[in-house]
Amino acid sequence: MEVANLKTLVVVAHPKIKESSTQQFLKETAKISESVTWLELNDVTLSEITRNRTLLHENQRIIFQFPLLWYSAPGILFEWLRITIQQDDETWLKCKELGIVVNIGQSEKSYRLGGSEKYSLSSLLSPLGALANRLGLTLIPYFVIEKFAYQTETAKKKLLIAYLQYLQLNQPINFKERQAWAIKFLKELTVNENNSMIRLVLDNFVEQADRLSELKTEIDLIKKVDDNDY
Amino acid sequence: MEVANLKTLVVVAHPKIKESSTQQFLKETAKISESVTWLELNDVTLSEITRNRTLLHENQRIIFQFPLLWYSAPGILFEWLRITIQQDDETWLKCKELGIVVNIGQSEKSYRLGGSEKYSLSSLLSPLGALANRLGLTLIPYFVIEKFAYQTETAKKKLLIAYLQYLQLNQPINFKERQAWAIKFLKELTVNENNSMIRLVLDNFVEQADRLSELKTEIDLIKKVDDNDY
Numbered sequence: 001m002e003v004a005n006l007k008t009l010v011v012v013a014h015p016k017i018k019e020s021s022t023q024q025f026l027k028e029t030a031k032i033s034e035s036v037t038w039l040e041l042n043d044v045t046l047s048e049i050t051r052n053r054t055l056l057h058e059n060q061r062i063i064f065q066f067p068l069l070w071y072s073a074p075g076i077l078f079e080w081l082r083i084t085i086q087q088d089d090e091t092w093l094k095c096k097e098l099g100i101v102v103n104i105g106q107s108e109k110s111y112r113l114g115g116s117e118k119y120s121l122s123s124l125l126s127p128l129g130a131l132a133n134r135l136g137l138t139l140i141p142y143f144v145i146e147k148f149a150y151q152t153e154t155a156k157k158k159l160l161i162a163y164l165q166y167l168q169l170n171q172p173i174n175f176k177e178r179q180a181w182a183i184k185f186l187k188e189l190t191v192n193e194n195n196s197m198i199r200l201v202l203d204n205f206v207e208q209a210d211r212l213s214e215l216k217t218e219i220d221l222i223k224k225v226d227d228n229d230y
Numbered sequence: 231m232e233v234a235n236l237k238t239l240v241v242v243a244h245p246k247i248k249e250s251s252t253q254q255f256l257k258e259t260a261k262i263s264e265s266v267t268w269l270e271l272n273d274v275t276l277s278e279i280t281r282n283r284t285l286l287h288e289n290q291r292i293i294f295q296f297p298l299l300w301y302s303a304p305g306i307l308f309e310w311l312r313i314t315i316q317q318d319d320e321t322w323l324k325c326k327e328l329g330i331v332v333n334i335g336q337s338e339k340s341y342r343l344g345g346s347e348k349y350s351l352s353s354l355l356s357p358l359g360a361l362a363n364r365l366g367l368t369l370i371p372y373f374v375i376e377k378f379a380y381q382t383e384t385a386k387k388k389l390l391i392a393y394l395q396y397l398q399l400n401q402p403i404n405f406k407e408r409q410a411w412a413i414k415f416l417k418e419l420t421v422n423e424n425n426s427m428i429r430l431v432l433d434n435f436v437e438q439a440d441r442l443s444e445l446k447t448e449i450d451l452i453k454k455v456d457d458n459d460y
Contacts, residue, residue, distance in 0.1 A: 015309075015312060069308065069311075069312050070308055070311045070312060070315075070357065070361050071356070071357035071358075071360035071361055071364075072302065072303075072308050072357035073302075073308075074305075074308060074309075074312070075304075075305030075306060075307070075308035075309035075310075075312070076305060076309070077305070078299065078300055078302050078303075078304060078305035078308070079245075079304075079305035079306070080305075081299075081300045082245065082299055082300060082304070082305070085300075117360055117363070117364070118359070118360060118363045119356045119357075119359060119360045119363075123353055123356040124356055124357050124360060126301070126349045126353040126354055126356065127300065127301035127302035127349075127354050127357075128301075129348070129349060130301035130347055130348060130349045130354060131300050131301055133347065133348045133349075134301075134347070
């Protein structure tokens with residue numbers, strides 16, 4: 001099975017990117033894929049309107065990546081949108097995909113009716129949903145990173161894989177594509193002789209294969225029960 | 231009936247305040263009340279942290295006032311919040327009120343399930359709801375200004391009164407307080423000998439008095455029907 005190399009633009013909005021261990025981790029991870037373009041918003045990149053519009057043109061999946069600050073994407077993202085995309089300019093991004101990578105300092109469970117933060121991430125991020133609606137972008141499910149600083153090494157490894165897949169795989173992601181992606185990824189890494197990375201992916205690959213075979217067993221079981229029922 | 235002089239801070243976020251006829255109209259209106267402080271966010275005011283925190287301290291009602299840009303408050307408001315209010319600093323604004331004055335280029339009806347913008351203003355503004363929740367601010371209903379440029383002179387006069395009341399009156403606003411506010415307002419204006427302004431308020435006052443007397447008649451009628459029923 002062939003996996004397409006989706007061209008993805010990651011637009012990172014963070015007031016202090018260099019000081020953010022989460023963003024540095026994601027940056028290193030994104031470097032693994034050649035079809036990902038990384039754009040950090042700051043005073044310089046903010047004003048490069050032509051370049052920013054070209055980047056949006058050239059990529060099929062656009063990712064807005066940021067920490068939730070005061071329950072919103074950081075101000076610089078909205079500044080960038082205001083400068084880069086005219087409000088009356090509605091068709092040029094049509095049919096591209098929009099993804100959101102948001103990191104939060106708490107558990108996502110806090111963001112719900114009755115939770116400490118009261119509002120769901122879906123509600124807090126709705127301005128980006130309305131933007132996608134207006135521009136005809138297809139919104140893919142947001143990708144949330146909870147309490148990065150407290151994550152174990154294993155959790156971070158899983159995050160690395162899941163994040164790369166979020167940037168690259170077709171949505172919705174299915175098992176078959178995940179497998180194909182892992183094999184392709186593995187081959188590319190073997191060429192680059194990056195041993196620790198290969199181990200990491202191998203672990204993930206084996207784990208996914210295990211899940212797949214478990215799932216098959218389960219389905220077979222359900223089928224048997226069904227057969228007995230009728 | 232005595233109307234308290236509520237101390238109100240209006241924090242205006244607009245990328246081009248001087249070019250905005252809406253903001254200039256609201257600015258002139260706000261000047262009528264001496265207990266309103268006007269703060270326009272720009273590169274200079276953004277960084278005056280001590281002054282901004284003092285202003286927040288000194289006022290009982292805080293208003294965030296902005297046009298909806300890409301379905302959100304403008305970036306500079308979130309920048310200001312990030313710089314002015316520490317995320318771990320949760321109690322110092324407790325029990326103050328938070329109001330939102332938002333102007334939109336379309337009818338508010340577009341902002342609903344099945345409408346062209348799909349998302350409600352309540353959903354799009356939810357980051358400010360979550361902020362109020364975190365800081366212990368009491369959120370008062372948002373105040374929306376639709377298509378200001380297309381409003382008639384009469385509509386603008388009504389807006390002037392409604393906006394002043396939004397900045398100054400206790401929530402929820404009732405008839406009695408509206409009346410008392412109008413009388414007080416009228417007296418103050420008489421002192422200042424501003425004739426056109428007095429006419430404007432008189433019009434509004436008479437209209438409100440009419441509504442009140444209509445309401446009384448209606449209530450009397452309902453009572454009579456009820457008396458006949460039992």
